Amino acid sequence: MKFDKSTFAEQVYALTKLIPAGRVCSYGFIAQSLGYPKQARMVGWALNNCPADVPAHRVVNRSGILTAKLVFGGDKMEVLLKAEGIAVVDDRVQEFKKKFWNPMEELSFE
DNA sequence: TGAGTGACTGTAA
DNA sequence: CTTACAGCCACTC
Numbered sequence: 001m002k003f004d005k006s007t008f009a010e011q012v013y014a015l016t017k018l019i020p021a022g023r024v025c026s027y028g029f030i031a032q033s034l035g036y037p038k039q040a041r042m043v044g045w046a047l048n049n050c051p052a053d054v055p056a057h058r059v060v061n062r063s064g065i066l067t068a069k070l071v072f073g074g075d076k077m078e079v080l081l082k083a084e085g086i087a088v089v090d091d092r093v094q095e096f097k098k099k100f101w102n103p104m105e106e107l108s109f110e
Numbered sequence: 111t112g113a114g115t116g117a118c119t120g121t122a123a
Numbered sequence: 124c125t126t127a128c129a130g131c132c133a134c135t136c
Contacts, residue, residue: 042131045117045134048116048117059117071117
């Protein structure tokens, strides 16, 4: 594991920061990538306490739904995503499968 | 110490 | 894709 030196939350931040603009990822996938397949809720918790430099708006649930939008406090999340080229309709990411970012492809986690 | 809650997910219908 | 149920962990009261 590449981030095993950091805490779970720090790992989440690190991975989230690596998400390229115009791409999104799911809580569960991040958790799984870090070695905690059932800790999706902890990813959400971590991002809830995330520093300002973490692009948490690129992280959605498995259906591509902007569950964090409400917590973001308005439509900031949706605006940010749209600014990066991600179509958002009714709190849902359009072409979610296509926009999904797979950490394994970029980082060669093995 | 224990019950309640949550930025979730897998399975089933 | 949605809805419903159960499981999961950390945090708050």
